[in-house]
Amino acid sequence: MGKLRSKNMNYKGLVIHCQQNGGLICLTDMWKAAGSVKSQELDKWLIQKRICERLLELVLEAKLELKPVVERTFAEQPVANSGSKKYRAWASQVRKLAKDVGLISTRGGIGGGTYAIDKIAIEYAESLSTEFRDWARNAVKERIEEEVDPELGIRRSRQRAIKNWEKQGKSSQYIGARLNSIPKEDFYEAALYEHGVKVPNDFAWCKAEVYKPIIGRTKDFREARGLKKGQNCKDAMTMEELAATDFAKVLSAKRINTLNPYGADICARISHHAGKEVAHLLNQ
Structure with missing residues (x-):
């Protein structure tokens, strides 16, 4: 097989890495690209009650056979308090479930960080800056379309390149x-x-x-x-x-x-x- 072309996204010159195997998007890169605002850190977002419940819904969508596990995890949910040791342990359990079914993954090295499927990436973008959120909606949408029709991605890339060269006066x-x-x-x-x-x-x-x-x-x-x-x-x-x-x-x-x-x-x-x-x- 030939070298796999990068499917990474680019926001104002900053790379948002995407895994070629599985198509996951780097949420860590998204946070950095949106300005690295401390209050919007990924760990703080992932521990929120609403997000944990959304992850459980997506786990069920991904693997219906895990319905008993998901229902039990929902039932075991403690009072939402991010400072509570019990709540944090429950949130970690939810995240592990999401990792086990491939909704989330972590990796080190160049392009390292926390990666997630497009649905989670779009939801995380909603919590970031307005400008970044609007860009992410469109970029992820295009990415999904291009996974369905790879030729569409080639045409779009070609059109962008031509426009950029024309701007350079070529x-x-x-x-x-x-x-x-x-x-x-x-x-x-x-x-x-x-x-x-x-x-x-x-x-x-x-x-x-x-x-x-x-x-x-x-x-x-x-x-x-x-x-x-x-x-x-x-x-x-x-x-x-x-x-x-x-x-x-x-x-x-x-x-x-x-x-x-x-x-x-x-x-x-x-x-x-x-x-x-x-x-x-x-x-x-």
């Missing part, structure tokens, strides 16, 4: 070249993924090795062309550089698929060698 010729570049990038990334390149840093390393003989070190290129943090190197490439790096990626992918290496180290070396060959052709 020519129709340039925009066409960038759109044509996408399948070549996918072909290259799929080859890397199939041959042991699995993490973002290793993808970036291999790509930098393709670029190096053609545009130099990516760090130097970004500084020389005035690229801001988060901008793609392609945003500052000439038509010739775009064509050359695309060709180098396709050449790299074909060789990786033919030679069948495994791991980022050897894939990076193959990528660099392909970049050198293309750079040599340009300089003849």
